[in-house]
Amino acid sequence: xxxxxxxxxxxxxxxMAESVKRDAKGLxxxxxxxxxxxxxxxxxxxxxxxxxxxxxxxxxxxxNAWILIFSVFVASIGLNxxxxxxxxGAMLISPLMGPIVGIGLSIAINDIDTLRRSxxxxxxxxxxxxxxATLYFWVSPLTELTPELEAxxxxxxxxxxxxxxxxxxxxxxxxxxxxxxxxxxxxxxxxALMPPLCTVGYGIAExxxxxxxxxxxxxxxxxxxxxxxxxxxxxxxRFPMLRYANSVKRKRTAQLASLLAILVMIPASYTFYVTxxxxxxxxxxxxxxxxxxxxxxxxxxxxxxxxxxxESIKLYFDGEINEATVSDLQNEIKKYTSISDxxxxxxxxxxxxxxxxxxxxxxSIVQLxxxxxxxxxxxxxxxxxxIQITGLETQLKEANKVVPVAVIPYASIAxxxxxxxxxxxxxxxxxxxxxxxxxxxTVQVIFPKWKFxxxxxxxxxxxxxxxxxITKEMKADTLYVE
Numbered sequence: 360x361x362x363x364x365x366x367x368x369x370x371x372x373x374x375m376a377e378s379v380k381r382d383a384k385g386l387x388x389x390x391x392x393x394x395x396x397x398x399x400x401x402x403x404x405x406x407x408x409x410x411x412x413x414x415x416x417x418x419x420x421x422x423n424a425w426i427l428i429f430s431v432f433v434a435s436i437g438l439n440x441x442x443x444x445x446x447x448g449a450m451l452i453s454p455l456m457g458p459i460v461g462i463g464l465s466i467a468i469n470d471i472d473t474l475r476r477s478x479x480x481x482x483x484x485x486x487x488x489x490x491x492a493t494l495y496f497w498v499s500p501l502t503e504l505t506p507e508l509e510a511x512x513x514x515x516x517x518x519x520x521x522x523x524x525x526x527x528x529x530x531x532x533x534x535x536x537x538x539x540x541x542x543x544x545x546x547x548x549x550x551a552l553m554p555p556l557c558t559v560g561y562g563i564a565e566x567x568x569x570x571x572x573x574x575x576x577x578x579x580x581x582x583x584x585x586x587x588x589x590x591x592x593x594x595x596x597r598f599p600m601l602r603y604a605n606s607v608k609r610k611r612t613a614q615l616a617s618l619l620a621i622l623v624m625i626p627a628s629y630t631f632y633v634t635x636x637x638x639x640x641x642x643x644x645x646x647x648x649x650x651x652x653x654x655x656x657x658x659x660x661x662x663x664x665x666x667x668x669x670e671s672i673k674l675y676f677d678g679e680i681n682e683a684t685v686s687d688l689q690n691e692i693k694k695y696t697s698i699s700d701x702x703x704x705x706x707x708x709x710x711x712x713x714x715x716x717x718x719x720x721x722x723s724i725v726q727l728x729x730x731x732x733x734x735x736x737x738x739x740x741x742x743x744x745x746i747q748i749t750g751l752e753t754q755l756k757e758a759n760k761v762v763p764v765a766v767i768p769y770a771s772i773a774x775x776x777x778x779x780x781x782x783x784x785x786x787x788x789x790x791x792x793x794x795x796x797x798x799x800x801t802v803q804v805i806f807p808k809w810k811f812x813x814x815x816x817x818x819x820x821x822x823x824x825x826x827x828x829i830t831k832e833m834k835a836d837t838l839y840v841e
Contacts (some may be wrong), residue, residue: 406598409534413464414473416457419480423454427484430454431491435557439496441505446554453553455484459582460529463589470601481582485556492560502565511558511574519634522581526588534596552581580630636697640667643695651691658684671702680707772832780825784810791839804839805829 419427430453437445461477464470496502555578562571644665652658652674659677666672672692685705693699773786787806794800807825809818822840830838 404534404596413460417461417477417480419484427454428491431488432495434553435492435495438507438557439501441507450553455552459585460589463586464593467590467593468598468601488556489559492557493563496561496564508558508561511555511577519580519631522584526585530589530592637667640697643697647692647695673704676707680705782810784808802839803835804841806841
């Protein structure tokens with residue numbers, strides 16, 4: 360009985376362990392199935408339709424030719440004025456992608472005729488694009504090297520990566536059942552085939568062959584890796600190989616396709632390797648400058664020359680550079696793997712440092728003198744303003760003064776007028792401004808109001824009598840009656 364009670368828990372533990380194993384195995388299989396279904400593209404790949412669609416995009420004539428020409432002019436204008444939006448628009452309408460995809464697919468399926476047509480059409484497209492761009496930049500009055508143009512003169516590792524992943528996205532989008540227009544348009548923008556060709560035209564028009572060759576190199580990288588990506592995906596998706604009735608021709612075609620694939624992959628791999636090394640070297644050089652020179656407050660770098668091709672770096676400093684500093688920089692550069700073998704030349708200039716200090720002092724003196732002159736000018740202007748304010752205050756005081764006038768005994772005159780002229784009901788008096796439109800005068804006017812209305816002749820008599828009397832009483836030169 361004791362043994363049985365001891366064995367039961369052990370059995371339960373084994374069953375529990377087996378259950379955990381089964382659950383873990385089931386979870387792993389579920390995750391594995393989910394990932395395979397998530398990333399599987401073979402089930403939705405329409406191989407025959409993809410081949411047909413790629414072949415349709417290869418021919419270059421009629422509408423495609425004019426669209427290409429117009430897109431070249433649009434891209435050239437965008438590069439000329441450094442407008443990213445215009446350049447993107449040109450890339451969207453450019454038909455350059457068709458023959459490049461055709462090259463990769465035709466090599467993958469051993470279709471020599473399609474490969475020949477793709478190469479011919481691509482060559483014609485490139486030639487026409489460069490010719491149109493050269494014509495534009497030759498007649499354009501804007502000849503400055505803009506940032507958009509300069510960005511297409513030297514490829515970097517990022518350009519290679521964009522071409523690789525852009526080509527993969529393109530062929531995957533084309534192989535799906537139903538066209539993925541958004542993905543294809545995005546690849547056209549990302550890989551940027553048109554701007555490098557326009558930059559080649561700029562270099563030819565301005566006789567800057569370095570720009571032209573750099574831009575052509577960038578286009579070649581993009582085109583090569585797009586074709587290579589198409590080739591790889593087509594092989595992975597097992598696109599059907601083209602079969603020839605003649606076994607000798609079929610064998611020769613397969614050998615030729617394989618040879619072309621190898622020829623494409625060798626320079627592409629070498630380009631990727633070279634561009635990666637160049638990018639790493641430039642990154643290390645920037646880090647070396649930032650960490651070892653810019654961070655040192657005692658070093659004043661005036662000019663530097665970085666030459667990747669000759670593996671040399673020349674640094675020119677203001678002030679004297681002692682041997683310890685030279686030795687320290689030469690030791691520090693060995694920490695940066697990509698430029699550790701570069702030749703580092705360091706040049707200092709003691710007199711140059713003194714000159715810089717002297718020039719800085721002279722500039723400070725000149726600036727101080729300029730500030731003093733500006734201050735003196737401001738003080739003079741302040742004094743002038745004070746004088747003007749004083750004058751205005753004086754004028755304001757004069758204007759506010761009350762001019763004394765003679766006091767007119769109007770009340771007594773009014774009472775006397777009432778006695779002399781019994782039918783007078785009211786008597787008004789005031790000074791009125793009158794104008795004959797040539798000048799303005801201030802005159803004295805009385806305003807009588809009579810109790811009774813009489814004829815005009817009698818009214819004139821009493822008004823005239825009132826005017827004579829009141830003029831005499833008020834001792835006025837001129838008095839009007841209204």
